[in-house]
Amino acid sequence: MTKTYLLLFFLLITSAVFTLYKLDHRSFFTDELVYFYSGEAIFKLGDFSLNTEVPPLGKYMAGVTQMLGGRSVFLLRTPFALTLLLSGLVTFFIIKSFLGSWWALFGSAVLLWSPFIFTETRMLMLEGPLLLLWLLFHLNFLLYIKHENRRHIVLAGVFFGLALATKIPSILLAPFSLLAIFVFKYIPARKIANRDLMDILSAGLALFASYFIVFLPQLIVTGAQGYLSHVKSIYDDYFVLRDQKGKIHFINDIAFIKSPVWYYFHFIIERYNPLLLVGAAIAPFSAFVQKSLFSYYWLLFLLISFSFNQVLGVKQVRYIAYFELPLVFLVVVLVYEIHKRFERTGKLLAVSLVLTLFLSRVAFAITETPTGYNALYKHMAEKTANFTNGERIYVFGSIRSSRWYFFGLQDNLFVSRKEQLDWEILDIEINTFRYLIFDKFEIM
Numbered sequence: 001m002t003k004t005y006l007l008l009f010f011l012l013i014t015s016a017v018f019t020l021y022k023l024d025h026r027s028f029f030t031d032e033l034v035y036f037y038s039g040e041a042i043f044k045l046g047d048f049s050l051n052t053e054v055p056p057l058g059k060y061m062a063g064v065t066q067m068l069g070g071r072s073v074f075l076l077r078t079p080f081a082l083t084l085l086l087s088g089l090v091t092f093f094i095i096k097s098f099l100g101s102w103w104a105l106f107g108s109a110v111l112l113w114s115p116f117i118f119t120e121t122r123m124l125m126l127e128g129p130l131l132l133l134w135l136l137f138h139l140n141f142l143l144y145i146k147h148e149n150r151r152h153i154v155l156a157g158v159f160f161g162l163a164l165a166t167k168i169p170s171i172l173l174a175p176f177s178l179l180a181i182f183v184f185k186y187i188p189a190r191k192i193a194n195r196d197l198m199d200i201l202s203a204g205l206a207l208f209a210s211y212f213i214v215f216l217p218q219l220i221v222t223g224a225q226g227y228l229s230h231v232k233s234i235y236d237d238y239f240v241l242r243d244q245k246g247k248i249h250f251i252n253d254i255a256f257i258k259s260p261v262w263y264y265f266h267f268i269i270e271r272y273n274p275l276l277l278v279g280a281a282i283a284p285f286s287a288f289v290q291k292s293l294f295s296y297y298w299l300l301f302l303l304i305s306f307s308f309n310q311v312l313g314v315k316q317v318r319y320i321a322y323f324e325l326p327l328v329f330l331v332v333v334l335v336y337e338i339h340k341r342f343e344r345t346g347k348l349l350a351v352s353l354v355l356t357l358f359l360s361r362v363a364f365a366i367t368e369t370p371t372g373y374n375a376l377y378k379h380m381a382e383k384t385a386n387f388t389n390g391e392r393i394y395v396f397g398s399i400r401s402s403r404w405y406f407f408g409l410q411d412n413l414f415v416s417r418k419e420q421l422d423w424e425i426l427d428i429e430i431n432t433f434r435y436l437i438f439d440k441f442e443i444m
Contacts, residue, residue: 016085019122027371032124052233083121106354150198168234294329309323397437
C-alpha cells in the first residue's frame with residue numbers, strides 16, 4: 001500500500017510539471033477573458049451583471065485568481081489547472097473502492113494524461129473545477145449505492161449543487177441520478193423503501209442548500225431579479241439561441257455554419273493515439289463483460305453525457321472532456337477484464353497505454369509554442385524593437401484577446417477591430433500603419 005501511494009505521489013508531481021510547464025503559452029482565450037472580467041467586476045465593484053448565463057462559482061474563483069495573479073496568465077490559470085491534480089486523486093479513490101489500488105493508479109494516470117481532460121483544464125475556464133466536482137459527486141454517489149450510507153448521498157447532493165452553481169451542463173446529473181437509482185436500487189429490490197425516499201430527500205435538500213449558498217452574495221446584491229435574469233439567460237442560451245451563438249466551426253480550414261454531427265468524432269480520432277482510440281471504442285462494451293455496478297454505472301453516465309452534448313446546438317472541443325471522463329473508467333474496466341483472463345496481455349496493455357500517454361505529454365511539453373495573440377504579440381515585439389520605433393499596428397480579429405496582449409500600448413500605435421473592417425480608418429490612415437494583421441478565421 002505504501003508503495004502504491006508513493007507511486008501516486010510521483011504521478012501527481014509528474015502531472016503537475018506537465019500541467020504547469022508553459023501554462024501561459026496558449027493564447028488567452030476570449031471566454032477566459034469573459035470570466036476574468038466577470039470575476040473582477042464581482043470582487044471590485046460588486047457587479048454581477050456580466051456573463052449572466054454562467055453561474056457564479058467559477059466567476060468567484062476567477063475573481064480570486066485575478067486579485068492574486070494580476071495580469072499574469074500563468075498565475076491566473078494555475079488554480080484552475082491544479083484542479084486536474086485533485087481530479088486525479090479523486091479518481092484514484094473511486095477506482096480503489098471497486099478494483100483495488102493498482103488499478104486505481106492506472107486509472108489516475110489515464111485521466112491525468114488524457115488528451116482532452118488535460119488540455120481543456122489548463123485554462124481559466126470552468127472545465128477544471130467542474131470535472132473535479134463531478135468526480136466528487138460520483139465518488140459519494142457510487143459509495144451510497146454500494147453501502148447505502150446516507151452520509152454519502154448527502155455529500156453527493158452537496159457536490160451536485162456546487163457543480164450546478166459552476167456550469168449549467170451539470171444539469172445532466174439530474175436524469176443520471178434518477179436513472180441510476182432506478183437501475184441500481186429499484187430494479188434489484190422491486191421497490192423503493194421509505195429509507196431510500198428519505199435518503200433522496202436529504203440529498204435534494206443538500207443540493208439546494210449548497211447551490212443557493214453560492215448564489216447568496218448575488219441575491220443579497222441584486223435580489224430575486226438578478227437570479228431571474230440568470231435563469232432567463234440560461235433559457236435563452238440553451239433553447240432560444242442554441243443554434244445562433246458561436247456556431248461557426250473551422251475544421252481543416254473549412255467553415256461549417258452549424259456544428260456537424262461528426263464534430264466530436266473528428267477531434268477524438270485526430271488526438272487519440274491508436275491504442276487509446278481502439279480502447280475507447282471497445283471500452284463501453286466491457287461493461288457487459290464485467291456486469292458489475294461499477295461498469296454499468298459508468299456506461300450509463302457515458303450514454304447520458306454524450307447524448308446531452310451531442311444534441312446541443314453548439315458543440316465545442318472542450319465539451320469532449322465531459323464524456324471522456326466516463327470513458328477513462330470504462331477503459332480501466334476493459335484492461336482489468338483482459339488482465340483477469342490473460343494476465344500477461346493485460347499487463348502489457350496497461351503499461352503500453354500509460355507509456356504512450358506519458359510520451360504524448362512529454363512530446364506536447366517539448367513542442368508546445370505560443371499560440372494566437374500571444375504568439376502575435378511576441379512576434380510584433382521583435383519586429384518593432386519592443387514597440388519603441390513608433391510603427392503602427394492594425395489588427396482585425398478578437399478584440400478582447402488582442403487588447404489583452406497589446407495592453408499598455410499607446411492608442412495611436414495599436415488599433416483592433418472585429419465585427420467589420422473599419423474602412424474609414426483604413427481609407428484615410430492606411431499609409432500610417434506599418435503592419436496590417438488579419439485573423440484568418442475571422443476573415444473566413
